[in-house]
Amino acid sequence: MAKKKKEQKEIGKVNDLDEIIEEIREKFGEGAIMRLGEAKRVDVDVIPSGSISLDLALGVGGVPRGRIIEIFGPESSGKTTLALHILANAQKMGGKGAFVDAEHALDPEYAKRLGVDVENLLISQPDTGEDA
Structure with missing residues (x-):
């Protein structure tokens, strides 16, 4: 009972x-x-990050294509290098890319060595975070 x-x-x-x-x-x-x-699994087009471990950790094999992503971390942790690898991979897949260089520190030669097509890269170098 x-x-x-x-x-x-x-x-x-x-x-x-x-x-x-x-x-x-x-x-x-x-x-x-x-x-x-x-939950329905959504298939998302992705851009490989250039790091197999990171792509596996992200769970979908890279960063989502067609979306704005933010990469953050401490100084000298590889944020710019990661962003440039993703950008280069996006360009290799026929995509276009834009880089917001808030620190005014982008080195075009370094970007080129990582595979970025710097001739077709859109860049913004705002003076303040609000302008970005």
């Missing part, structure tokens, strides 16, 4: 949760909340 009541309570909890999920979906739209097992 006690087992039956416990089962009914657990079923009630699940139904309550389903109702809450449905309310959230109605209010905020499909995809606002879902069970992880229900």
